[in-house]
Amino acid sequence: MLKIIFRCALVSILLTATFAANADVNRALTNMCEIVKSNDKSELRKKIHNVATYYRMKLNDYYDAVSCDGYSLIRAAILFNALESGSLLIKKMPRGALAAPEADGKTLQAWVAEQGLNNTEIAMLLNDRL
Numbered sequence: 712m713l714k715i716i717f718r719c720a721l722v723s724i725l726l727t728a729t730f731a732a733n734a735d736v737n738r739a740l741t742n743m744c745e746i747v748k749s750n751d752k753s754e755l756r757k758k759i760h761n762v763a764t765y766y767r768m769k770l771n772d773y774y775d776a777v778s779c780d781g782y783s784l785i786r787a788a789i790l791f792n793a794l795e796s797g798s799l800l801i802k803k804m805p806r807g808a809l810a811a812p813e814a815d816g817k818t819l820q821a822w823v824a825e826q827g828l829n830n831t832e833i834a835m836l837l838n839d840r841l
Contacts, residue, residue: 739766744779747788752795759803770803775814783813786822789833797833801840810841 739762746755762768779787785804788797801809812818817825820841823834 740773740777743777743784744787747779747784747793747796747800748791750791750793750795752799755796755799770800771805771808774804774808785809785819785833785837786813789823789826789828789831792831792833794832798836801833801836806841809837
């Protein structure tokens, strides 16, 4: 009987810790869109570093989970002409992830071409990276 109670307590503690960690990561990523929109490369670098340090997550791990008005971080950087933030994001993301389709099924290059943003500096950086 004591073993069952101990196991239940251990499972509940582990589940609570898991949910708390997810809440903390979400809290840490809350203002990431604002940082990208304001083109603050230094603050974005700190945010990426802090998430990597405290939660052991790389940008690629949480990139899809962050949405800026329905756009991914790089799409938001392109739309808001945030060259510094966009260039950092493009450099930090693996090439395979940059070439992969996003949530809407379009790759970054296809979306940029569809929006007519091929001549922006961020789009040129993206093409060079790929």
